[in-house]
Structure formats: C-alpha cells, structure tokens
Amino acid sequence: MRTTCVIAGGGPAGAVLGLILARAGVDVTLLEKHADFLRDFRGDTIHPSTLQVLDELGLAAAFHRLPHRKADTLWLHTDESRITPIADLRGLHGKYRYIAFVPQWDFLDLVTSEASAYPNFRLLMNAEVTGLLWEDGTVRGVRYRDHRDPHGAEHEIHAVLTVGADGRGSDVRRLAGLRPREFGAPMDAVWFRLPRSAGDPDEWVLRVSRGALMVAINRETYWQLAYVIPKGDFARLRRRGVGAFRAGVARLLPFVEDRLETLGGFDEVGVLQVALNRLRRWHLPGLLLIGDAAHAMSPVFGVGINLAVQDAVAAANIVGPALRHGAAPEALLARVQRRRAPATAITQTAQRIVQDALIGRALRARSSRLAAVLAGLPPVRLATRRLVGLGVLPEHVRLPRVRRSQHVDT
Helix, strand or coil, X not given: CEEEEEEECCCHHXXXXXXXXXXXXXXXXXXCCCCCCCCCCCCCEECHHHXXXXXXXXXXXXXXXXXXXXXXXXXXXXXXXXXXXXXXXXXXXXCCCCEEECCHHXXXXXXXXXXXXXXXXXXXXXXXXXXXXXXXXXXXXXXXXXXXCCCCCEEXXXXXXXXXXXXXXXXXXXXXXXXXXXXXXCEEEEEEEEECCCCCCCCCEEEEECCEEEXXXXXXXXXXXXXXEECCCHHHHHHHCHHHHHHHHHHHCHHHHHHXXXXXXXXXXXXXXXXXXXXXXXXXXXEEEXXXXXXXXXXXXXXXXXXXXXXXXXXXXXXXXXXXXXXXXXXXXXXXXXXXXXXXXXXXXXXXXXHHXXXXXXXXXXXXXXXXXXXXXXXXXXHHHHHHHCXXXXXXXXXXXXXXXXXXXX
C-alpha cells in the first residue's frame, strides 16, 4: 500500500491530524492497534482550546450532541475544610469557557467518522506497527501486523511522511531509536468507578489531605475516581487489601462511603503509571512524533489531550501544504518542533511545580494548608485558568479545506 501520510496511533493527536489532512486533500492512512476505541480511564477532558479547534472543523455542534458534562470552575478541598476555586474558566476570552467531560471513545469516533467521509482517508484497526521502512537514511513508511490475521503476516505501507502519535509507550519512537528525557513524577494514580447518588456534589473535586490525594469527576451516573499514590506504591496498596483501600477512600470522600462495597477488588481498578518526559528531537527525515509520543504529560491540569491536539493542528498547518504536493521536507518537521516545544516545556515546568509543591507534599503527609493558600492567590488562579483553558500557545486550523469534488478516490 502507498499513501502520502501514514499515522501510527488513533488517539486524539493521530485522529485530529488525520482529519485535517484528509479534508485538505492529502491521502492519509491511520493505524490503530486495537479493535476499537473502548478503553476506560483515559483522558476525557476536552478543554476550550480543543473545543475551538472542533468549531473550526465544523464539528462543534456534533460534539455537543454527545453525552457530556460541563465544568467551568475547578475546586480544591483540603483537611481544613477549605473549598478554594483553583481556576474559574468563566473569565476566559473566547466562545468556550468550560471543560467538557466526554468519554474519549466518543470523541475519537466522532473525529474518525468525519475523516472517513473523505475517500482519501483510511482507518485500519487491529494494525500494530512492527517496523519502520528505511531508504537512504529516510523513513519511508511502516510495517504492521493485522491482529485479525491468524498467520501473523506483516504488511507494508510506503509513505512520504510517517507520524508517530502512538502514545507514551510509542513503538514508533522506540523503532526510530529515540529516547525521551525523563523528568520524573512523585505519584501514580489508581482509577476506578463508583455509582453516584442523590445528594452527591455536582462539581468535580480535587481532595488534598495529609498523605493522600484524590480526584473525583462527575460522570452523571457514576464517579470516575483517581486515588493518587506514591510512585511505584501499588504493590504495597494491594498487599494491604481492598478493605484498607476502601477506608482510605472513605476518609477523603465521605459521601461515597455508603457504596464502597460495590468495589469488589483490585481487578476493578486501572493504574496510571505517571510519566513526565520530552524528546530532545521530535523528528528524523521522513518521520515526525507528536503528542505523548513526543512528550508524555503529567495528569496535572488534565491537559494531555489538548496538548496533543495542538501538536496535530500545528503539524497540519506547517507540513500540510507540502504534503499536498507529495513532499515533507525535514526543515518543516523541525519547524513543527520549534513551534510546539516551548509551549510543551512551559506546561511541563508548571506541572513539575505542582507535583513538588502540592502532590509530593501531600503524599509526604505534610499539611494541605499551603496548597489552599497558594491556590487562592490571584496570580496563581490566572495562570491556572490560562493553562487549563487555552494552554500556552493555542493553535487554529489554517490548512484550507478543498472541495470534495477535488478529492481523488484512491
């Protein structure tokens, strides 16, 4: 198979890049190694910067028809019974002044369904990248295995540009021999669900205590909960037993105590091993990495999806015009990194500050009073509102859409 751009990874970065390029007339093939997008406990927060991108793609109305919940204020709850607003998004400039909580599989289905309306877009599910195709020092596509093939045969896709958007454990990055610089994180997160009941809080909750921290996200019919633990501490948590785990949750969120028995055991939880890293070089001849493949983000501020989408928009804006003519000069790939790397570095620096000053301090059983004081400072609130809502450098779709009559069915 031949294509102009092959994208490995059907997450937010890969899906959005595929859509923008397809609507501009570029032949695109998107590979996703799973059979569907239905994986729980993935990032589900769509922030104003991404809502604006969807608006520019003509998808805002369709997106808002998906089941979702809006939140315009983020709150911090501490042991001292202080409830402090961390960020009030109602003060943002622009059309969208809230976060939309939407299951990521619904978001990805929406974007890839729109892209599939173009004859020059292909989505291959069950397709796992197993190798890169090299020619004179340039990446010219990928080898992949179709998991539905009982013989395990490998297939090749030749491409002008290969994009690695396959997440923090990127196979493309590994195959290219690129290794990110690790910045570390003091925590991991144990994700699980509990039913919601009448009388529960309406807003989402960040609960900080001595030695523990939790996030509770209102999903209308259930709570999506993250119990934050010290890095690498899940094995010790399991040894203590599910009863001790339930007790720890009840101490932090007393309003869910009456339904903790519905959590039967640790086989009902997911563990996010938090990573914070960044590649020094996002590209090689014929190859570009974006999203978590280029920079794994901490869950602090919940901006991982939105940084990935901004990468995708910038890549399409910068490289798209050349791809329409069947070229992808490395100078343009370098330009994508130059545009997105500073915003990534600034965001990760802010995440590291929060990890050290708030999360690490809480996990070391320090008082949460300092966190409440810092969160209440006007400059901190303004900076948080900007980072959460728009990011450091919001991108806008600049690559023109071509008329459908100009698309060639390949």
